[in-house]
Amino acid sequence: MRAVIDKEFVSEATWNKIQDLMSRYPDRRSALLQVLHAVQDEKGYLDMEAIKWIAKLFKLPPAEVYSVASFYTMFNLKKVGKYLIQVCTNISCMINGAEDIVRHIEKKLGIKVGETTPDGKFTLITVECLGSCGKAPAMMINKDYYENLTPEKVDAILDSLK
Amino acid sequence: MGEYKLLLANVDKPDSEKLETYRKSGGYERLRKALFEMKPEEIVEEVKKSGLRGRGGAGFPTGLKWSFVPKTDEPKYLVCNADEGEPGTFKDRVIIEKDPHLLLEGIAISAYAIGAHEAFIYIRGEYEYGAQVLERAIKEAEEAGILGPNAMGSGYDIKITVHRGAGAYVCGEETALLNSLEGRRGHPRIRPPFPASKGLYQHPTVINNVETLATVPFIVERGGDWYASLGTEKSKGTKLFSISGHVNKPGVYELELGTPFEELIYEIAGGIREGRKLKAVIPGGSSTPMLTADEIKGVKLDYESLQAAGSMLGSGAVIVMDETTCIVKAVYRMAKFYAHESCGQCTPCREGTRWMVQILSRIVNGKGRMEDLDVLLDMKNIMGGNCLCPLGDAALGPLISGITKFRDEFVEHIKTGRCPLGG
């Protein structure tokens, strides 16, 4: 008997995307990271329910999928805010004032690094080099880059997010 | 010497990422030449003659690497390393976002040269925009019959797939990358076997950096001898440099290898901001030992000169630090990076990088002891050469050079419990 997968767990668009991703490689398992991305893109994070669902899809033990997902920093295994603010604090950004940017955001949002605002809107984390060192300091919010940051610029960016 | 635009010739054109723009400047004619007029061995020969060395950091001769691929019938793969995670490096991103077809043409030619029909671009997950640019470019090229089955009517099939990473620096290491591409944790593999004989899915695989592959079309077009006429006697060709930190004009510049270090910093990148003095430079990404302002005097930007100066060309990521920079803090931040990115497989790397962070954190916070410096320097014996992949050794680069060259600054932190620069 084949394990029946509940397609409704994700939207039709995501389901179709997953089918496409899983057909791209000589070995299906290669699509695992891509499918983790696709599910996270829809749900915002990967809880145990999502991990189990993906495990079933790949016919892998959930512990194996969890072990892979937890290796990569981009996979959120816990709920994060609607906007995930990722400030680079690596060397080129650090020497260009990244710490001031972090402190400014902490103060503005009233949270510390690693925390989420009570309304669930923002989560603040610090990250390693984003490949924007020439336009330091830099950050990402969800999948978008913001570069050459100043506290004023950060205010404008955060205020524009609904 | 100085600036030379080969790889960056197209990037400033409007719509530079479109197939139409690319074809106007002779795009994909090099692939046509390769497929219709050259045997795979001839391409490998030209690349050998060109003297091209890997631009991802290790500098291994590209033609030689290709010649290790066995001439068997089993499937072979080409993997483009677009993980670009070495702090300070942002050069591949320019090619990916602004001239994706140049990279695709380079990948297609290289795949043909090693007998691969399938290629993967492993791009760091953060470069989502770049991944989309590449996917659109692949689609354009497939629709035009350039890529895909029977590429350009040659009878040779070339399929290119974009694969997104998910945030792990170690996945830039080629065998960790292969594991990640197979849907596993990004743990480096034990070598041998080397990827050229048993790589992706245990089949022969060549892994090359974005910049390396993007250079190949020019070698096919104008010949290996022509490429070798650029640069120095031993370091051939041009190289992309990502320069960041305290300079007036940070950015990506393409230089002929052998260009004076000072020309890059003081002329091309506009010199140090606010007229300050240079303190130290990391020449090739965070893993390469730092050099003092005095040490870069008269040094040229090529593989041999930087090695002679006690460092490495690496990925060409030049991080410039002026006199206001606290070296203790800089070293601490880089140590934190390596501790965070250690995959944990080998004890010296996992534990060593953690110790480094603990001890450096103590010094930064004014609680350091003089013995700490010896313990830190001794890391060289504990970790050096004792790790499975080069990440462990890389972590030593900034640490040992920082403490050796700026010992006074460390001592002052320890003795006074404060940063002399107020950092």
Ligand SMILES: Cc1cc2nc3c(=O)[nH]c(=O)nc-3n(C[C@H](O)[C@H](O)[C@H](O)COP(=O)(O)O)c2cc1C
């Ligand atoms: C920890 C670590 C990270 C690396 N990251 C990258 C990277 O992001 N991009 C890259 O091209 N090479 C990276 N490398 C080097 C690769 O292992 C490999 O040498 C390179 O991709 C080969 O291509 P090349 O010969 O064209 O340079 C890294 C190596 C190590 C040890």
Ligand code: SF4
């Ligand atoms: S040296 Fe470090 S990163 Fe490399 S395999 Fe060992 S533990 Fe992992």
Ligand code: FES
């Ligand atoms: S150091 Fe911040 S983007 Fe590279």
